[in-house]
Amino acid sequence: MKAFAAALLVLVAACGEGRAIFNIDAYSFLAGTGKDTIPYTIPAGLSGTASTVQKINLPPGFGSSGIDSVRISTGNANLINATGSGSIGFQLFFASDSAATYSAPLALNIPPTSVSGAQTVPVVITGDLTGVVDSLFKQQTLWMRIAATANNTGVTALTGKGALTALVIRVVLRDKIF
Amino acid sequence: MRNGVVVFALAALVLAPRPARAQFSLDARRVGMGGVSLSRDGNVRRYNPAYRAVKNKNRVSGAPKFTIPVPIGLIQFFKDHPINQLGHDPMFNPDSAAFNPVELMDIVFNPPIFYEVKKAPTPTNDVEFTLGKNQLILNLGATRVLIPEQKFGLGSTSRLLDMGFGFGGINVGVMGFVQYDVGFTLDSALHQFLTDTTVGAQPNTNYALLGDGIAQAGIAPTVGFAERLTHGAGGPETDDGFYIGGALHYYLGATYGRGLGPAGFTTGATVLGSTPTPLLDGTLLTSNKANGHGLGGDVGIVWISGPFEVGAGANDIGAQLTWSDTKVQRFQYDTAGDSISTTLVANHVESKTKLPITYIANAALHMGTGTTVGGDVVNSGRGTVIHVGAEQRTGPFAIRGGISRDQRKKMQFGAGGGIRLGPIGLDVGFWTHSNSLSTQRAITMATSISIY
Numbered sequence: 001m002k003a004f005a006a007a008l009l010v011l012v013a014a015c016g017e018g019r020a021i022f023n024i025d026a027y028s029f030l031a032g033t034g035k036d037t038i039p040y041t042i043p044a045g046l047s048g049t050a051s052t053v054q055k056i057n058l059p060p061g062f063g064s065s066g067i068d069s070v071r072i073s074t075g076n077a078n079l080i081n082a083t084g085s086g087s088i089g090f091q092l093f094f095a096s097d098s099a100a101t102y103s104a105p106l107a108l109n110i111p112p113t114s115v116s117g118a119q120t121v122p123v124v125i126t127g128d129l130t131g132v133v134d135s136l137f138k139q140q141t142l143w144m145r146i147a148a149t150a151n152n153t154g155v156t157a158l159t160g161k162g163a164l165t166a167l168v169i170r171v172v173l174r175d176k177i178f
Numbered sequence: 179m180r181n182g183v184v185v186f187a188l189a190a191l192v193l194a195p196r197p198a199r200a201q202f203s204l205d206a207r208r209v210g211m212g213g214v215s216l217s218r219d220g221n222v223r224r225y226n227p228a229y230r231a232v233k234n235k236n237r238v239s240g241a242p243k244f245t246i247p248v249p250i251g252l253i254q255f256f257k258d259h260p261i262n263q264l265g266h267d268p269m270f271n272p273d274s275a276a277f278n279p280v281e282l283m284d285i286v287f288n289p290p291i292f293y294e295v296k297k298a299p300t301p302t303n304d305v306e307f308t309l310g311k312n313q314l315i316l317n318l319g320a321t322r323v324l325i326p327e328q329k330f331g332l333g334s335t336s337r338l339l340d341m342g343f344g345f346g347g348i349n350v351g352v353m354g355f356v357q358y359d360v361g362f363t364l365d366s367a368l369h370q371f372l373t374d375t376t377v378g379a380q381p382n383t384n385y386a387l388l389g390d391g392i393a394q395a396g397i398a399p400t401v402g403f404a405e406r407l408t409h410g411a412g413g414p415e416t417d418d419g420f421y422i423g424g425a426l427h428y429y430l431g432a433t434y435g436r437g438l439g440p441a442g443f444t445t446g447a448t449v450l451g452s453t454p455t456p457l458l459d460g461t462l463l464t465s466n467k468a469n470g471h472g473l474g475g476d477v478g479i480v481w482i483s484g485p486f487e488v489g490a491g492a493n494d495i496g497a498q499l500t501w502s503d504t505k506v507q508r509f510q511y512d513t514a515g516d517s518i519s520t521t522l523v524a525n526h527v528e529s530k531t532k533l534p535i536t537y538i539a540n541a542a543l544h545m546g547t548g549t550t551v552g553g554d555v556v557n558s559g560r561g562t563v564i565h566v567g568a569e570q571r572t573g574p575f576a577i578r579g580g581i582s583r584d585q586r587k588k589m590q591f592g593a594g595g596g597i598r599l600g601p602i603g604l605d606v607g608f609w610t611h612s613n614s615l616s617t618q619r620a621i622t623m624a625t626s627i628s629i630y
Contacts, residue, residue: 025310057450059307 019068020173022058022137026144027167030054039161042086042152051147053098058140067134068172072108075125076166079115084158086151087112090125093145094133101145107132112151115160125167137171204247204291206626210594210607211567212580216542216552217241224337225538225556226478226491228423230349230404242603242628247291250625255290288613288620295608298620308378312448315378316371325372326364331391333359333560335494335536340400347405353398355429357533359560360391368442379449386442386457394434394499394531396470398427410483421480423491431470431499434531436463439509458511458518463529465501472499474533485544490537497533504529534559548572561585567592574598578607588612590619596628603628 030036035052042048072092079088089112095104108127115121136142152158208215215221223229259267269281284298303319318325335357342351368385370377379385402425410418439460446452474497480489506523536559542552553566567580576596584590594607605626610619 019304021304021306023306023308025308025313028310028313031311057453058309 022169022171022173023073024056024058024169024171025167026054026056026169027164029056030164030167036164037161038146038148038163040088040148040150040159042084042150042158044084044152044155044157047149047151049147049149051102051145053101053143053145055098055141055143058137058142066174067130067137068174070129070133070137070169070171072126072129072167073170074166074168076164077123077125078163078165079113079121079123079160080163081115081117081119081121081158081160083118083160084152084156085114085116085154086158087114087153088123088151088160088162089113089149090123090162091147091149092125092129093147094129094136095143095145096136096139096141098143098145101143104145105132112149115158116154123162129169137169138173203624204626205245206247206594206605206607206624207245207569207576207578207596207628208567208607209292209609209622209624210578210580210592210596210605211552211569212565212582212590212592212609213563214552214554214565214567214580214582216550216567216569221538221554221556222489222491222540225476225493225536226423226480226489226540227402227425227476228404228421228478228480228489228491230344230402230423231347231406231421232480232482233417242630244629245605246627246629248625248627249291250623251290251292251294254293284613288611288622292622292624294620295623296619296621298612298618309450311450312381313378314445314449315375317375318372322373322375325369327369329361329363331359331361331560333361333534335534335559342400342402347403349400349402349404349425351400351402353400353427354396355398355533356393356395357559358391358393359534361389363388363390365440365442379445381445381447381449384440384442384444384457386440388438388440389460390436390438392434392436392531394431394470394533396429396431396433396468396499398429398474400425400427402426402476404478412484416484417482417487418484419482421482421489423476423478423480425476427474427476427494427497429470429472429474429497429499429533430468431465431472431501431531432468434463434465434470434499434501436531437461455513456511458509460509461523462507462509464505464507466503466505466526469503470499470501470531472497474498485546486542487544488539488541490539492535492537494533494535497535499531499533501529501531503527576605584612586612588619594624598628598630601630603630 035054038050038052040050090110091106092108093101093104094107095101107129110123110125113121113123148162150158203209203213218229218232259269264270303321306317308315338354338356340351340353342349365386365388367383368387371379371385404423406419406421408420412418437460440457442457443454444457445454474494476493478491503526505525506527508521508523510519512519536557538554538556540554542550544550548571551568556563563585564583565580567578569576569578574597578594580592582590590610592607592609594605596603596605605628607624608621610621612619
């Protein structure tokens with residue numbers, strides 16, 4: 001691992017005072033595992049939350065770097081509602097281990113989107129995470145929890161699933177790589 | 179890690195007669211002629227044993243007895259980087275936010291002895307990684323063009339001393355030799371990974387830097403011969419004639435070490451689904467005793483006819499040393515322990531090394547109108563360098579120009595001039611070079627004082 005880290009560091013060092021930019025395709029870690037969908041079943045008149053948690057590997061050796069910015073550059077999900085009516089929102093949490101994602105501060109909040117009956121509603125997920133999760137993105141691994149918050153405003157059960165289709169996190173590091 | 183880079187860079191600064199040094203000169207006159215030497219010292223005597231029989235006088239009338247370089251670049255360098263503050267200097271302080279390893283390496287490759295009229299810009303651009311479970315794409319931006327396609331590294335063969343005595347055309351003596359060569363080659367997968375901005379790393383693939391380095395040193399008792407076989411039209415009072423020379427060396431190796439093997443990483447079934455495994459499988463050979471031995475020789479010829487002179491010489495022909503007591507070790511990365519394991523493969527075994535053949539071919543024409551043109555082809559053990567240059571003297575003034583092809587096969591250009599005031603002359607030479615880690619040439623101004 002040290003060798004791989006050293007190789008990456010030399011590559012970045014070779015570019016002088018430029019920045020290191022990481023486009024992390026978080027969706028690729030979720031796709032095909034079943035974790036890219038969040039099913040929900042909310043009884044009438046109630047609210048609830050369902051989550052999926054995923055580990056993300058990052059290149060090592062950037063612990064001393066400064067973070068310029070962390071943002072979701074590309075993010076898309078489909079709300080595939082089956083029955084009922086209400087609203088579905090998304091929240092993102094990041095932490096250094098999976099359990100801590102449940103107590104981590106909210107990193108990004110996507111306002112609720114209304115759904116009604118059997119329909120598929122696309123949702124765009126973008127936003128700036130800078131300042132909330134900076135230190136985590138200097139680590140070799142971090143955990144991400146995507147929570148779907150559902151609010152059933154109807155008289156029948158609200159059922160369906162949120163299906164993530166794209167999620168790219170763009171991290172920009174300032175030079176301080178050794 | 180950063181400290182390691184600094185130590186390496188500084189060590190290299192001290193030790194490195196790097197590839198570009200073959201055409202580096204402290205003489206502003208030579209710099210102004212693109213690196214060619216029109217005198218019978220330096221390279222021609224080093225590489226051509228026939229020159230032992232040629233009078234050591236300069237081919238250029240009015241040429242100086244010796245030259246003293248004026249290191250204006252060092253003055254500027256130590257003004258910018260005071261010696262008593264080097265410990266806190268951002269250039270040498272890895273903890274400084276302004277520390278840039280590239281600038282430090284540029285000093286190694288291009289010592290600041292002379293003034294840089296035009297500095298090669300340090301590549302500064304963003305490096306972009308695209309990471310996914312099965313995706314690792316690297317975009318080095320403009321710096322991508324610096325990724326070498328062929329073997330790169332450092333190397334040189336030096337003769338630290340060459341002393342002896344002669345009688346007639348025979349010369350008996352002893353010389354010391356030091357040879358080292360450190361080369362690296364990117365395997366095709368790693369080269370593509372570093373230069374291709376769309377494909378990226380592939381699963382279950384090795385990405386390696388192939389290293390091969392050797393260093394050896396010792397002494398060599400030598401018997402040499404150099405003689406003028408024929409007199410030319412000018413008669414024996416002139417230098418005209420055909421000269422031959424040769425030398426036989428019995429190399430006594432004092433120590434050597436050689437390391438070779440790949441270093442890199444291996445991707446898993448998914449590129450970043452798991453951490454890539456470091457790849458290291460090196461073999462190190464070292465001599466246990468100072469008992470290397472072998473034979474080799476030098477040959478050379480020179481022909482001088484009036485204003486025309488041509489010569490050719492080669493060194494260390496057939497120089498192969500046999501080391502009868504060698505240790506062979508293998509270094510491998512141990513995945514389980516995340517460490518490097520060492521295995522003794524064999525001990526007290528025989529191994530062989532070679533000294534690279536080095537050579538020079540040179541020619542010069544003194545036109546009698548104050549114009550001298552010349553050229554040489556030199557290989558000091560790591561690639562061929564070609565120099566062609568000319569000098570025109572008019573009264574106390576001299577103008578010079580030349581071109582060269584450096585070891586990286588890039589064309590470089592030189593120009594300069596000088597003025598002689600009695601026994602002292604001042605010379606200035608400009609030359610382009612590609613010694614820095616940059617895609618652009620730099621221009622150096624060399625200055626020297628000549629004593630006539």
